[in-house]
Amino acid sequence: MAPSLSSARARGASARAYRASARHNRRSLTPRASESSSPTTSAPAAESADPEVGTLYECTLEKPLGIRWGRGNDGRAYIKELSAAVGNTDPNMKVGDRVVRCSASFGEDIWDAENYGQVVYAIKTRSGGIYLQLEKRGGDVTIFEFDEVDDVTRMQRAERGGGNVGSGTREVQRRNYDIAQERAQKRVELFEEALKDYQAGELEKALITWEEVLGLEPPNYIGDNMSRCTDVFRITQFNIACVYSRMNNMDASFEALEEALRVGFEDFKMVRSDPALENLRIDDRFKPLIDKYDEPLFNENVLKGFKNLFGGGN
Template sequence: MKSMFPFPTVNLAKPLGVKFKRGNDGAAYVSITDPRLGNTDPRIKPGDRVVAVSASFGGDVWEARNFGQVIYAIKTRNGEVFLRLESRGGNLDVFENLDETEEQRLWKEDRTVGNYSAGTKEVQLRNYDSKKRAEQERKDLFNMALSRFKAQNVEEVALIDFENVLSMEPPNFLGDDFSRVTNIARVTQYNIACCYAALGQVDSGLEALESALDSGFEDYAKVRSDKNLEKLRTSPRFKTIIDKYDEPFINEAAISAIKNIFSFGRKK
């Protein structure tokens, strides 16, 4: 079926002032466009679907197959990012959870008449089953990505899978420990950092690592010793990032301060 909307094309230098989000169909859609964040284009609107994106290198253009592939292409791109978009007139329904919308509608109707109907219960049970299937699908995709990463030489494919796993984070999650982030998301962010390191994409790897630490990944010993992050540890930024979350046992600043105290008043 031919789209009724135009397909604008743009070339943007990084950093982009455009953020993307996974739609309920698995594709990549524009969620935010803000010139304060980076480069953007007035033709780009929230809700627009990415239909093509520039390849990581060279002049090739990839058909946008899913959210993870689009994010991978953008993050690993050297030079300007080419995007072909389907303009959707600002329609944001791709971000809605349709099952929950139906449940909310029935709940409001039941509250109006003072009953808890069989329809509401049926929708709740269906939503529960749907969430369980989505959770299992996410775990299966995570395990597949992990296997691909361990197999080596397929880090790019693993990275795309991990980005898709991350995009499947359930909205409004609240864990038993009141965490707002699932454990699989923390580990996935860490694995994304490992993938970027393997591909030599140090800046993107450090960004992913910081996101993992910020989300609650606390295996600091692994971060400091994992051979998969070896390339990231060569960057001066690595120490700044890890020390922000895991203060080193020997605090160099404190030692320097103590030395200054004991050397105060000494003749040189």
């Protein structure tokens, strides 16, 4: 079912407002990962005494995965968190390891892991075992910083350790502000690019790009419970739920919708009426989910109580 014009306008409204605020002190945007690097190159891991750094290893895991993926500053997918209590992992895995290749979303094909959005999309949409080839990085997590560690950053860290605020600290603060502005603008541009693909029926392209938007969420916003996140993040999660619903991938759609509601998406009228979620609303899981976050106007339990009180419960 094609998206309604009103729904599309609502999806893009907050992004336009966000874009307007990002224009202040805006610098030129950084290149997209697909444009700035080839599939065979990646950011080198920091120097390490571990002789296995740079070596590749393989594993095949069944869902659920106990892995949280993160977007590196080179645009690629890396392991950000591991939890055997949440799902399946591999003993070789360490936080900071890079995904080199992964199973395609369907079939027996193996994809080169060119960017974060592609990897997350493939994992979410795949049924059955997920093949992963990863590069050991010795626990190096500097890839998640705004930029690669350079002499200025090292100077700032030394100053901070000594209790001083010098030129290195001020330079890092200025640079981080500039990069944050660039990333904010880039996120909005990617959001609107995905929205155009969605409206044109290019659902797979829209999903991959919206996953990139999620991966660019500012790190200072992301906490354990996502208590602080941007409006772009909330709207993007909702849009991803809509796409998966249109693709009849109900499990992925419910996962995305619950995440959107959990982080504060509050347009419950759209959740209950958007044509893109029609498949979701006829699923038995929909009502308990929406009622969990938005108390229904008509409370069935209260009505039953009144019926019992006046002898009408039989």
